Amino acid sequence: xxxxxxxxxxxxxxxxxxxxxxxxxxxxxxxxxxxxxxxxxxxxxxxxxxxxxxxxxxxxxxxxxxxxxxxxxxxxxxxxxxxxxxxxxxxxxxxxxxxxxxxxxxxxxxxxxxxxxxxxxxxxxxxxxxxxxxxxxxxxxxxxxxxxxxxxxxxxxxxxxxxxxxxxxxxxxxxxxxxxxxxxxxxxxxxxxxxxxxxxxxxxxxxxxxxxxxxxxxxxxxxxxxxxxxxxxxxxxxxxxxxxxxxxxxxxxxxxxxxxxxxxxxxxxxxxxxxxxxxxxxxxxxxxxxxxxxxxxxxxxxxxxxxxxxxxxxxxxxxxxxxxxxxxxxxxxxxxxxxxxxxxxxxxxxxxxxxxxxxxxxxxxxxxxxxxxxxxxxxxxxxxxxxxxxxxxxxxxxxxxxxxxxxxxxxxxxxxxxxxxxxxxxxxxxxxxxxxxxxxxxxxxxxxxxxxxxxxxxxxxxxxxxxxxxxxxxxxxxxxxxxxxxxxxxxxxxxxxxxxxxxxxxxxxxxxxxxxxxxxxxxxxxxxxxxxxxxxxxxxxxxxxxxxxxxxxxxxxxxxxxxxxxxxxxxxxxxxxxxxxxxxxxxxxxxxxxxxxxxxxxxxxxxxxxxxxxxxxxxxxxxxxxxxxxxxxxxxxxxxxxxxxxxxxxxxxxxxxxxxxxxxxxxxxxxxxxxxxxxxxxxxx
Numbered sequence: 001x002x003x004x005x006x007x008x009x010x011x012x013x014x015x016x017x018x019x020x021x022x023x024x025x026x027x028x029x030x031x032x033x034x035x036x037x038x039x040x041x042x043x044x045x046x047x048x049x050x051x052x053x054x055x056x057x058x059x060x061x062x063x064x065x066x067x068x069x070x071x072x073x074x075x076x077x078x079x080x081x082x083x084x085x086x087x088x089x090x091x092x093x094x095x096x097x098x099x100x101x102x103x104x105x106x107x108x109x110x111x112x113x114x115x116x117x118x119x120x121x122x123x124x125x126x127x128x129x130x131x132x133x134x135x136x137x138x139x140x141x142x143x144x145x146x147x148x149x150x151x152x153x154x155x156x157x158x159x160x161x162x163x164x165x166x167x168x169x170x171x172x173x174x175x176x177x178x179x180x181x182x183x184x185x186x187x188x189x190x191x192x193x194x195x196x197x198x199x200x201x202x203x204x205x206x207x208x209x210x211x212x213x214x215x216x217x218x219x220x221x222x223x224x225x226x227x228x229x230x231x232x233x234x235x236x237x238x239x240x241x242x243x244x245x246x247x248x249x250x251x252x253x254x255x256x257x258x259x260x261x262x263x264x265x266x267x268x269x270x271x272x273x274x275x276x277x278x279x280x281x282x283x284x285x286x287x288x289x290x291x292x293x294x295x296x297x298x299x300x301x302x303x304x305x306x307x308x309x310x311x312x313x314x315x316x317x318x319x320x321x322x323x324x325x326x327x328x329x330x331x332x333x334x335x336x337x338x339x340x341x342x343x344x345x346x347x348x349x350x351x352x353x354x355x356x357x358x359x360x361x362x363x364x365x366x367x368x369x370x371x372x373x374x375x376x377x378x379x380x381x382x383x384x385x386x387x388x389x390x391x392x393x394x395x396x397x398x399x400x401x402x403x404x405x406x407x408x409x410x411x412x413x414x415x416x417x418x419x420x421x422x423x424x425x426x427x428x429x430x431x432x433x434x435x436x437x438x439x440x441x442x443x444x445x446x447x448x449x450x451x452x453x454x455x456x457x458x459x460x461x462x463x464x465x466x467x468x469x470x471x472x473x474x475x476x477x478x479x480x481x482x483x484x485x486x487x488x489x490x491x492x493x494x495x496x497x498x499x500x501x502x503x504x505x506x507x508x509x510x511x512x513x514x515x516x517x518x519x520x521x522x523x524x525x526x527x528x529x530x531x532x533x534x535x536x537x538x539x540x541x542x543x544x545x546x547x548x549x550x551x552x553x554x555x556x557x558x559x560x561x562x563x564x565x566x567x568x569x570x571x572x573x574x575x576x577x578x579x580x581x582x583x584x585x586x587x588x589x590x591x592x593x594x595x596x597x598x599x600x601x602x603x604x605x606x607x608x609x610x611x612x613x614x615x616x617x618x619x620x621x622x623x624x625x626x627x628x629x630x631x632x633x634x635x636x637x638x639x640x641x642x643x644x645x646x647x648x649x650x651x652x653x654x655x656x657x658x659x660x661x662x663x664x665x666x667x668x669x670x671x672x673x674x675x676x677x678x679x680x681x682x683x684x685x
Contacts, residue, residue: 021285047241056230059251060251085133089200093199096198100194147162312334313362331434334439335348480513494669508565508566523546550571568608572611575601579599605653612651620673
């Protein structure tokens with residue numbers, strides 16, 4: 001049991017990576033659409049690149065989305081109109097008629113007429129008005145002439161011509177015509193007033209029932225428009241995939257996917273997906289192990305990268321499931337922006353490409369999607385820099401949006417052959433994509449807190465010389481603080497010249513010597529008098545104090561919450577070089593019996609361009625102070641000697657920096673030191 005626990009603790013990092021690999025693979029496969037992959041790739045407007053294609057089975061031609069949408073518009077335009085008839089209103093009107101007819105009968109114009117017959121005459125007019133129905137005035141504009149409408153009385157529906165409905169504008173002419181052709185003409189005026197007061201509509205538009213009927217029609221409509229028989233030739237090699245053939249091929253693909261994803265071969269398809277996803281993730285892990293070993297060994301950083309991949313894949317899957325037309329709203333370029341902010345551009349682009357390849361299994365028109373996203377990722381990596389300057393991000397995202405737009409226009413022209421089919425909705429989607437991309441700044445701040453990482457935004461805050469730790473350095477070791485400021489200026493200028501992370505190297509330079517504030521007087525830049533504490537110490541003790549400023553600096557930085565990326569500069573700024581002055585003094589005392597390890601910094605050596613730049617700038621700036629009468633020649637000679645010595649000692653073997661870049665850094669340091677000492681080129685007399 002003890003052996004098992006020992007092996008577990010010894011290999012826990014590797015076990016975690018294996019579990020992360022397996023869980024990530026399962027999760028991504030679970031997100032994939034439940035369907036097989038059609039083995040032919042085709043695009044509208046492009047030639048068919050394969051051999052002649054024959055139908056493998058009978059299948060129906062599916063209507064396109066545009067056709068279904070046009071059908072829906074036509075059904076909406078010609079939908080059946082349902083009106084509800086309220087017979088209670090007729091009863092109410094007749095009851096009120098019985099109550100008020102007596103006033104009409106008592107009028108002098110009714111004298112000499114049979115009053116009972118007159119009453120029945122008026123009642124027959126009411127029956128005529130409500131025979132089919134009296135339409136509500138507000139619904140007049142819903143009906144058209146010679147159109148069939150449906151009248152609903154309870155559960156009974158009767159179809160009638162719209163002209164048979166009685167309307168308000170028909171009321172006066174109807175009364176006039178009814179009375180003028182009768183012997184009761186003299187009572188017309190009184191009955192007109194009565195009818196206008198009594199009659200009210202009893203037919204009302206039934207919007208709910210009409211909508212239900214329309215939905216039922218839409219539900220029952222046919223989604224197909226033809227049939228392709230087995231072994232019928234669909235398309236020949238070299239034929240152009242026009243609109244008709246595109247619909248047939250799309251229908252075959254849908255039918256193929258449906259038939260393929262059956263219970264019998266479900267496991268085989270899942271196995272295929274699993275192998276492909278596992279291969280992509282393996283490429284990611286191998287890349288990190290070979291080219292970014294520090295990140296690969298750090299499980300937190302590895303988890304962070306995998307989490308961002310899964311976040312993007314999940315986001316695209318959700319949009320694809322619920323609103324597929326908005327697939328280009330998802331700001332996938334956030335992935336390379338974030339990875340570049342925390343790591344580097346090469347890693348950001350590599351992970352972005354792998355993620356887009358995985359997304360190709362999910363989205364429709366995968367080739368177009370992959371092309372657009374990879375191009376956008378390349379533009380992101382090339383343009384996004386210095387995130388602490390928000391205007392830079394704004395212009396970068398603007399360029400990305402333009403690239404999206406141009407690529408979409410190009411694809412549309414290839415597929416349709418003319419600009420008439422350009423969909424303005426896509427331009428709005430790309431614009432929304434750009435707006436959402438600004439969320440990367442918000443996510444960066446969250447990730448810094450959760451994963452303990454650092455970005456340029458935080459580096460800007462750390463490089464503020466009014467921060468507590470730098471202010472304390474200035475108070476306790478003012479000489480070291482001034483040295484750090486000069487080194488920071490040299491390092492920043494050098495980084496800008498070779499395209500390294502200037503903000504990172506400047507911040508690292510400001511903190512690289514904070515360990516000196518614990519014993520400031522043991523370092524010459526802080527000695528303001530002729531008293532040197534090293535005079536009372538052995539060379540070994542002096543060397544130990546000098547070397548310890550690295551260890552104590554790391555401890556002090558960790559205690560104050562300084563991120564690891566900045567602490568790396570404290571660790572590496574002396575690499576594995578020697579405290580040469582005290583080593584030589586010890587040789588004078590005990591020649592041939594000097595332990596080199598007691599005078600050597602513990603390392604490690606620089607492992608990035610930025611840490612290599614700091615080592616060069618730190619050594620050159622410190623050594624330049626030892627020149628009593630500096631001249632341009634002496635400065636140049638000193639810089640060449642120091643950096644060449646570091647190079648020969650193998651201090652830059654792991655730094656991924658070229659000889660050309662080192663030469664450029666030398667020139668920058670020489671120029672800056674000339675300016676610091678106000679030197680001029682020496683001309684011969």
